[in-house]
Amino acid sequence: MDFRQLRYFVAVAEALSFSEAARRLHVSQPPLSVQIKALEEELGSALLERSRHHVALTPAGELFLDKARAALANLDQAREVVRQVASGEAGEIRVGFTASVPMQDIFPRAVHAFREAHRNAKLELVHMSTGQQLQQLEHGEIDIAFLRPSPQFRPPASIAVREVLADRLVAVLPVAHPLAASQHDIDINALSGERFLLFPRGLGCGLFDHATTLCNRAGFAPNVAQEAREATTIIGLVASGAGISVLPQIYARTGIPGVAYLPIAGPDAASRILMAHRAEALSPIMKRFVGYF
Incomplete structure (x- = not known):
């Protein structure tokens, strides 16, 4: 049994005519009759009653018609899914x-x-x-x-x-910090004596390495006073006076009160x-x- 035989059977069952089904399928009538006969032999049951001027479904044919339609519908759906995946639509x-x-x-x-x-x-x-x-x-x-x-x-x-995307690293300072009101980019050297709040290095976050690299190139190692896994936690701790941090400028959008964001000077502060x-x-x-x- 194959899908071609199922299509042939459904066409004949819907038209109740071999000649009309052959016309709709764009095939000649003898091969159509041969395929329907082969299908019936494989199933071991007649699906159609035939006479010179009459074609009708047998009880088995009526039941099989529903299953054949469902199988063909599933095939069409499967073909459409494959087409969509191949084209990138799905x-x-x-x-x-x-x-x-x-x-x-x-x-x-x-x-x-x-x-x-x-x-x-x-x-x-x-x-x-x-x-x-x-x-x-x-x-x-x-x-x-x-x-x-x-x-x-x-x-x-x-x-x-x-x-x-391109971004820059900024110094995150409590609003009471002496540098918080600066109108200029801040030199990373100005933070050498500060307590740093950073992401854990083991988190696999590139920001820890970027911040420490900035400090090392300026000639000092940051005093990491505390680590936190979330940027909003770090910003909240800065607001509380626990220390300062170095984060991407985009975090200024969090709107957490009590902190100031100062761009860090120099090309090394560029983040991507x-x-x-x-x-x-x-x-x-x-x-x-x-x-x-």
């Missing part, structure tokens, strides 16, 4: 991102536009650190990553990257967000997604 994609990425205007706008244009696609967004994303990319557990790496980051040959994926060819749905950035 499929699954898993995207990792660091905490600050959704705060950038382009990210929510691009994700929303992609979802609106690809209603049959499954897009899963996963929050994780830069280090975690790189590991999962290597293992094929995510498809696209949005990283904020340290300045020393060099992607392995297996990973392709492209810069999609990279979109990364495995260097092998992108799937059709991945090509469509990255096109929004």
